[in-house]
Amino acid sequence: MKNIIKITFISLLLISCGKENLESKVDKAIESEDKKALVELKKDIKTQQKQLEGLDAKIQKYMASTQADQTNYTLITARKIKTDTFKHFFNLQGDVKTDQNILIYPEFSGELEKIYVKEGDEVKKGQVLGKIDDGGLRDQISELQSRVDLAKTTFERQKRLWQDSIGSEIQFLQAKTNFESTQNSLQSLKKQLGKTEIKAPFNGKIDDIITDEGQIVTPGGMAVFRLVNLSQMYIETEVPENYLANINIGTPVEIELRAIGEKFEANIDQMANFINPDNRKFKVKIGIPDDIKNVKPNLIANVLINDYQNNEAIVVSENILQETADGTQISFKIKMKNDSLGQAIRTPLKTGKHYNGQVEVLGGIDVGDIIAKEGGRNLRDQEEVKITQIED
Known part of the structure; x- marks a missing residue:
């Protein structure tokens, strides 16, 4: 305000002083018919007119700037639209499983004579884990072995006699039948004896020893080990059938095992070809990387499956949008007047999928547009705004 008073005062002073001096000089030059003096006075008048025009321009500029400062602008931040990758996930609950998680049951009845492992031991396929008392089965095998040896000798002798046409065919066939019968009985007993040893069916870890030494075990009874x-x-996890068209083997997933504080990215390894008619879902399997530690069967897993991705999407935060009564999403596009001032234009948007606070925009704004960000939810159509920051 002080500046405008100063400029105005100087202008008035120049006008008043200049007017008195010029009038006096002009009158004297006319009376004396001094044409040369009149020409010079005319030049002075033009010089003073230019000075006054310059002062007037300064006054106008100052008035415009003070008027702009007095306008009630709404302060906002803004964002310049560019393309980005938009991913949509849906959330399911799954369980950690292994196909090699079994209870080992005895195949022979008797006293559990010996346990050779302890809980937590790593074992190899075929390793003997425990021994059941054979109940005299070894003695029976030893006795039967002698009978087999005798039957074999008799059979071989009768075979030579029959080939030499000395013995009868009936004697040969009887000896052969007796030998094969006793041999089969011996093999059967040896197989039964093998069942007195409880062996690991695959490589793994002894998770639990269920039966103690000295207890009587029977096939189909209590299990002895968990391997x-x-x-x-x-x-x-089980996926609803309406997602069937959106996922495949290899689809990216994000896994969280909250109980052990682990998160990792993986892919779908296997999809079932059968939809359960009871719940209209199908099963998928996702492998767990070897470097994830402390994983146990039946852990609960939070499974996020990526069912949609757009690598050239326009994406905005949903917290800058307004929603009308009919559900239309509204943003405010900024019509820029200069580097910091603009006008907010109410712009309806066509939106796609929403995920994790982000919205895919299919229409209404384009790459390069500037939209209101912080402070944008409270704007009105065509409201004057002052932008404190524009994010790229």
């Missing part, structure tokens, strides 16, 4: 292979674990 688990933790090197081939996976997550299994």
Whole structure:
């Protein structure tokens, strides 16, 4: 305000002083008919007119700037639209599983005579884990072995006699039948004896010893061991059939095992070809990387499956949008007047999928447009705004 008073005062002073001096000089030059003086006075008048025009321009510029400062602008931040990758996931719950997690049952009845392992031991396929008392089966095998040896000798002798046409065919066939019968009985007893040893069916870890030494065990009774292979674990979950067209083997997933504080990215390894008619879902399997530690069967897994991705999407935060009564999403596009001032234009948007606070925009704004960000939810159509920051 002080500046405008100063400029105006100087202008008035120049006008008043200049007017008195010029009038006096002009009158004297006319009376004396001094044409040369009149020419010079005319030049002075033009010089003073230019000075006054310059002062007037300064006044106008100052008035415009003070008027702009007095306008009630709404302060906002803004964002310049560019393309980005938009991913949509849907959330399911799954369970950690392994196909090699079994209870080992005895195949022979008797006293559990010896346990050779302890819980937590790593064992190999075929390793003997425990021994059941054979109940005299070894003695029976030893006795039967003698009978087999005798039957074999008799059979071989009768075979030579029959080939030499000395013995009868009936004697030969009887000896042969007796030998084969006793040999089969011996093999059967040896197979039964093999069942007195409880062996590991695959490589794994002894997770639990269920039966103690000295207890009587029987086939189909109580299990003796739980054996688990933790090197081939996976997550299994059931997916609603309406997602069938959106996922395939290899589809990216994000897994969280909250109980052990682990998160990792993986892919779908296997999809079932059968939809359960009871719940209209199908199963998928996701492998667990070997470097994820402390994973146990039946852990609960949070499974995020990527069912949609657009690598050239326009994406905005949903917290800058307004929603009308009919559900239309509204943003405010900024019509820029200069580097910091603009006008907010109410712009309806065509939106796609929403995920994790982000919205895919299919229409209404384009790459390069500037939209209101912080402060944008409270704007009105065509409201004047002052932008404090524009994010790229």
